Amino acid sequence: MFKDSQAFSSFSVDDGGAAKEFYGRTLGLEVSESMGQLVLHLAGGGTVFVYSKPDHAPASFTVLNFKVDDVDAAVDELVRRGVRFEHYDDLGTDEKGISRQGPTIAWFKDPAGNILSVLSDK
Numbered sequence: 001m002f003k004d005s006q007a008f009s010s011f012s013v014d015d016g017g018a019a020k021e022f023y024g025r026t027l028g029l030e031v032s033e034s035m036g037q038l039v040l041h042l043a044g045g046g047t048v049f050v051y052s053k054p055d056h057a058p059a060s061f062t063v064l065n066f067k068v069d070d071v072d073a074a075v076d077e078l079v080r081r082g083v084r085f086e087h088y089d090d091l092g093t094d095e096k097g098i099s100r101q102g103p104t105i106a107w108f109k110d111p112a113g114n115i116l117s118v119l120s121d122k
Contacts, residue, residue: 008046011063012053013038013112019050022111026081027066040064058113065117071104072096074118083108086115 013019020038024031030041038050048064068074075085075096085097086107093099098106105119 008049009063010049010051011059011114012051012056013110013114014053014056015111016050016052018111019052023050026078026083056112058109059115062107062115062117064114065119068118068120069122071098071106071118071120075106078108078118 016038020031023029023038023040032039032041034049037052040048040050042048066074075098079085079096085093086109087093087097088099088107091099092101093106096106097108098104103119103121105117107115107117109115
C-alpha cells in the first residue's frame, strides 16, 4: 500500500529558532521552512519535519541517528562545536560518551532535549 509513498519522520521541539540554529549551524544540515516549521534535509534525500509544540516533552528514545565513518572523530568535532555527550552506565559509555558494545554509538541531545546519535557499524 505505501511502497511508493514518500514517508518522512517528525518530532517536536519547544523553540523552533534554537532548533534551526542547532540543526543548521551546529550539525551542518541543510534546513528549510515549510508551513512555518523546520525541515531537515538529510543525505540521500530524506527529510525530517521538526515542529514547535508549546507543551513539548523530549523524546525518551533516539529520534535521529547519523551514520558516520568514525564515531570518535564525529564526537571530537561536535564537542568542539559545543555539543555535550550523554553518559550511560548501563550501556558502558566511555569518558567521551561512546558505547563500543555492538555498533559504536554516542548519544547527545538537541536544545529541546530530544536524543540524537552518531554511530558506525565498523
